[in-house]
Amino acid sequence: MVKYVNCIYYSMKSRKKYHTEYYKKNRDRILQQNREYRELHKDEIKAKSPVYRKKYVGEHQEEIKKYQHDYAVKNWKITRKRAMSTPEGRDWIRNYYCHQRKEQRIKVFERLGNKCCRCGFSDTRALQIDHINGGGSTENKKIGSRGIYKRILSLDNPNDKYQLLCANCNWIKRVEQNEIKKRVRETESSQMN
Secondary structure, eight states, rough: OOOTTTTTTSSSHHHHHHHHHHHHHTHHHHHHHHHHHHHHTTHHHHSHHHHHHHHHHTTTTTHHHHHHHHHHHTHHHHHHHHTTHHHHHHHHHHHHHHHHHHHHHHHHHHHHTTTTTOOOOTTTTTEEEETSSSSSSHHHHHHHHHHHHHHHHOOOOOGEEEEEEEEEHHHHHHTTTTTOOOHHHHHHHHHHH
């Protein structure tokens, strides 16, 4: 059994000193070995060079994007945590979810007809999802707007429970069906007097 107590690698300083002296003594032999290695392994070295990598990425861009997407989906907790650690990552995540919500909203509006059921108004900035039988605020508190979107997209016939109304028609319906909260009704009645 060999004892390594008196070994030349006992401390970092002595290890560094040993390698420096060894290189000085054998410099020509080391450089020759390096040249021979580079000659024998040209293809491997070329594959690791930045120019080759750039060319490879350009040719295989779709495969790389697919791999990165699959990795991000599989390891979403790690990638989200890593992204949240920088301001750019937080902005990217915020923009990503904003884009997802907009796309989902467009799909929901298309499913419900893309126009107001009462007056036919079609500007999506003023269209709102209305619960035909009321109870929208309680459902929104329970599952949120994204949950409502998912429910509408999953239903076979969402027009039985939901409809699209413009903001004006939605408020008119609320007043007609007495769906507005007590505080709003009191302010309306005081303004009429």
